[in-house]
Structure formats: structure tokens, C-alpha cells
Amino acid sequence: MERETLRAVERMHSEGATYSEIARRLSIPPNTVRYNLLPECREKHSEWARRDYEKNGDAIRKRTAARYITHREEINAKIRADRKANPERYRLQERRKYLKHGEEIKARVRSYRTANANKKSEWEAKRRAAKAGAIVGITAERRSEITEIYRQARERKTVRCYLCGEAIPKGQRNVDHIIPLSKGGEHRPSNLAVCCGKCNRRKADKLPEEVGILI
Numbered sequence: 001m002e003r004e005t006l007r008a009v010e011r012m013h014s015e016g017a018t019y020s021e022i023a024r025r026l027s028i029p030p031n032t033v034r035y036n037l038l039p040e041c042r043e044k045h046s047e048w049a050r051r052d053y054e055k056n057g058d059a060i061r062k063r064t065a066a067r068y069i070t071h072r073e074e075i076n077a078k079i080r081a082d083r084k085a086n087p088e089r090y091r092l093q094e095r096r097k098y099l100k101h102g103e104e105i106k107a108r109v110r111s112y113r114t115a116n117a118n119k120k121s122e123w124e125a126k127r128r129a130a131k132a133g134a135i136v137g138i139t140a141e142r143r144s145e146i147t148e149i150y151r152q153a154r155e156r157k158t159v160r161c162y163l164c165g166e167a168i169p170k171g172q173r174n175v176d177h178i179i180p181l182s183k184g185g186e187h188r189p190s191n192l193a194v195c196c197g198k199c200n201r202r203k204a205d206k207l208p209e210e211v212g213i214l215i
Ligand SMILES: [Zn+2]
Pocket: 161, 162, 163, 164, 165, 166, 195, 196, 197, 198, 199, 200
């Protein structure tokens, strides 16, 4: 249930409204009202949920994963909003999780990074873009287009530098923001192009016209 609804239930209850009145006014089932106001109902429900997860964990995990694929944006937006509204709760939750599984988490991150070392520049660009506010409201479609650009830059047989025209060997290809993030450029496919190391250093965070390219 939404936190807002929960707060409304609590407010109406403290003002003396009956369960059925609250249910009617908020258009929610009376059971939901009871669930939110009576700790024993919540306990019973979490006990049921725990047993259900024990028994049907695999199916539940599969369902959750499938739903995430089709509703990714919606789910992430909800989490973001909830996180913003309850920062302390999330901090506590993360601290607890880290205390319990810290070593495991670190090992997993390490092995993922080692196995995907060639994606480092892609992640760094994403992090810089997020910091610069350049990926606010990005769609799943655009996200996968960007991933594809980085993949092709890594794997394609021949890739030429968009600045000097030279073929760039694998492992030396830089995906560049044509208009730098620092100057308001976006982390979007039309603002990404591959350049060689030399041109990348020369261009740094200059605008295309500052290094003599007219686009
Ligand atoms: Zn070049």
C-alpha cells in the first residue's frame, strides 16, 4: 500500500472514523484498513508471506524478475520516490545488509568488474552523466541504444575516429560526448561518437567548434 494511503488511514482513525468509514472514503477494502491499523494482522500477514516464500521462492523470484523487465521504469520511479521520502530507512536497510553480507557483496562486485573490465569506460561515462544530470528521465529504449553503441565500439572490426578519421585498434576506442557533459551535452546516442586516444586528449571537454569541427 502507498505510504500516503497508510498515513490517511492513520489520520482518519485517530479522528475517530470507523474501519468501514475509512474504507469507503479511501475506496479500499476494509481488510486493508485492518491490516494497517492492527499489528497482529500485519504479523499474521508477514508470517504467511514468509512461509509462502519458503515454499514458492523460485516462482516468486521468477515472477518478480519478469515484472521488472516489463515495468522497469515504473518500478524504478517508485523506488526513487520512496527512497527520497524515506532516506533514513534506506540508509539503515543498506547498512544492515552490508554488515551481514559485506564480504559477499564485495567479492561479487570484484568478480563482475574483472569479468567485464572492458565496460569500465561505459560505466564511468554513465556515472559522470548521472552526476551531471544528463540522464534524467532516460527511457529503457535509449539506455539499450547507448549500451549498443559502447558494445559496437568495443567489438566492431573497424571503427574510425570521428575527429581524425584514423582506424582505431580495439582497446583504444573512446566513446566521447561530442558536446561535453560539462557544457550541457546529453548522454544520448546522438551525442556519442568514437574517437582515438590522441584526439580524445586533445579535445578533452572542449566544444566541437573549439577544436575545429563543425557539426
Ligand atoms: Zn583521432
